[in-house]
Amino acid sequence: MLTFGCQMNELDSELALASMAEGGFANTGSAADADVILVNTCSVRDKAEQKAYSFLGRAARLKKHRPGVVIAVLGCMAQKEGELIFKRAPYVDIVAGTRQFTRINELVRRVRENKERVLSLGRDDEVVSAKRLRVRDxxxxxxxxxxxxxxxxxxxxxxxxxxxxxxxxxxxxxxxxxxxxxxxxxxxxxxxxxxxxxxxxxxxxxxxxxxxxxxxxxxxxxxxxxxxxxxxxxxxxxxxxxxxxxxxxxPYLHFPAQSGSDRILRAMRRGYTYDEYLKLVDAAREACPEIGLAGDTIVGFPTESDQDFERTLELHRRAEYQNAFIFTYSHREFTPADKMDLKDDVPEDVKLARCNALLDLQRDVSEKVLSKYVGRVVKVLGDRPSKRSPASRVASPESSVSDDGSDPRPVTRDTRRFEGRSPQNILVHVDSGRDLKGKLYDARITRSSPFALYGELV
Ligand code: SF4
Missing domain, CATH: 3.30.750.210 (Transcription Regulator spoIIAA)
Known part of the structure; x- marks a missing residue:
């Protein structure tokens, strides 16, 4: 099973695996050995869909050698594209939407018994948890x-x-x-x-x-x-x-503003203004002074001018996010913008320049926010040995997830250093030399970067 997209998709994949377990299937963890290949997809950005199709191309080559393999496309892209997926990828056997995860086993059985393709896009699935618990690691x-x-x-x-x-x-x-x-x-x-x-x-x-x-x-x-x-x-x-x-x-609140310009916020139909958003920032800090704030921002929304973008820069300075997920606008089919025929009129090089300018600004803001922890003792929940490769700066909108499940770069981990999360959800690395997974411990912070804190065990 391969999962693209947000944490919600990861959870939906558990439902699909639970359904498959009912049919006697076990997760192989590798498409090369699988009798059934499940791809849970994301539609938020065009790139996520391209990656899904590219994986499907690889799955098709496997199917050439083993024609009995069943290939199923699940989730958001399946819901959005429907039958089009069969046209574009004729080797796909099942297209099942966002509320079909608990039925996957039944759909696979239909394909195997009747040698037919199955399109299943109903919204009849409940928000269930009991099945998921059975396969949950x-x-x-x-x-x-x-x-x-x-x-x-x-x-x-x-x-x-x-x-x-x-x-x-x-x-x-x-x-x-x-x-x-x-x-x-x-x-x-x-x-x-x-x-x-x-x-x-x-x-x-x-x-x-x-x-x-x-x-x-x-x-x-x-x-x-x-x-x-x-x-x-x-x-x-x-x-x-x-x-x-x-x-x-x-004390952590992720509440995406998306833009600092009232004109663009109206065009996005977000339902608040720059001032109203900042009132929330102040109210959150008043209620909980140690709170860590995170945001999402889209740059290059249709008609965004330099002045609009200035307001977005100002919002990031004023909100003092500890981290923010920043994207360039990507026109998507079936969105209100698509139906309104809103032209994606900000040139790609302008989008990119604004994106880089905002990333640079946010880097400075994050550096300032995280440096305040140096010299303090923070409570950390240990997670796993630290990554050797540098942290990613960009994630997917409104989902707070940075990994679309398809990054081919191998991650190597440092066994002497352990990473965990502070109460504000900030990554904290400590030189520990031992396994701290699932343990709560105090770390004295000795230095910071824009993306993480570094310290020693107290
Ligand atoms: S999921 Fe978030 S960005 Fe999408 S329509 Fe709902 S509030 Fe807006």
Whole structure:
């Protein structure tokens, strides 16, 4: 199984694997040995789709030698492209959308028994967790999807088209899933949703994210709780109070602004202004002075002028993000911008120049924010031996995920140095010489870079 895209996709892949396990299949971890090749796809950027097609090309060559291999394309690109995938990649057997993950085993059986192709794009799948738990490899830090879909219609975004309207997982089910994971050894849980501030809107009785944070935060044995991703138009003051009232809730808030220009924010249909966004920044810092803020920004949105871009630079200076995910605008089919025929009119070289200028500025801002930790002792949750290669600077929009699952570069790890996360979700490296995975420890910070802190065990 190969997964492209965000953390939500990683979780959906677990559902697909759980479904396959019901049919007696085990995960081989390598396409070359597999009888069924599952590709869970992403549509947020054109590049992610190109990578999926390029992988499918490689899978087709495998199928030439072993014609019985079943190839299935799942998730966002499947939902968006539908039948087109069969035209472009005729060797694909299954195209299944974003709410079909629990049915994959049944779809594979249909292909094998009837020797037919299957297109399955219905939105009938529940936001389920019980099946996933059966195949879940319990680690110390886990994510739990609490909702799917999005009711917003940001003009650049394909998510409402691929994932449908917001649907929340029942409150008690989320709490139960978290209890099971903590009982199995997880010490940190991150609640995931495309627009997590809307959690519970359609539940009966209606529930809120703040209530959920209180309930999950009360689970015995859980050490750390996080949530992503917030929408500035939906953030409620009671959520900021949760940072004070729920001791296990870590002081980290990822809430993408996307632009600093009111004109562009209106064109993006984001539902807030520059001033309103900064009021939230100030309110978050007032409620929780140690909070770490992260943002996402798109540069080169249609009609963006130098003045608009100046406002974006100003927003990054003023918000003092500890980290930000920065992208150039990529026109996507089936987005509101596409339907409105909004011309992608900012030249690529201008987009690139603005992107680099913003990355440089953000690098300075991050350096300043992270340098404040030098000399302090921070509590770290150990994760794994540190990477030898430098950290990536760019990730995917609104998902807070930096890895699309397809980076071919091998990652080598340094066995003497261990990496973990501070309460603000900042990467912290310590020279340890031992395994600190899943352990909470104090690190005295001796130096910083724009991307990480470095220290020694206390
Ligand atoms: S950018 Fe986020 S809030 Fe806007 S439509 Fe996409 S998923 Fe929803």
């Amino acid at each position: 319990v680690r110390h830090s886990l994510q739990v999807a609490v909702m799917r879909g999005c009711d917003h219609h940001c003009t650049f975004c394909v998510v409402p088209n691929t994932r449908g309207v917001e649907a929340s997982k029942p409150f008690e089910e989320v709490v139960k899933e978290c209890e099971i994971l903590v009982g199995s050894g997880a010490v940190e849980i991150t609640l995931l949703g495309q627009n997590i501030d809307s959690y519970g809107k359609r539940l009966n009785p209606r529930r809120s994210l703040a209530e959920l944070l209180h309930a999950v935060g009360a689970i015995q044995g859980l050490q750390r709780l996080r949530f992503i991703t917030s929408h500035p138009a939906d953030l409620k003051p009671e959520l900021f109070r949760a940072f004070r009232e729920v001791p296990k809730l870590m």
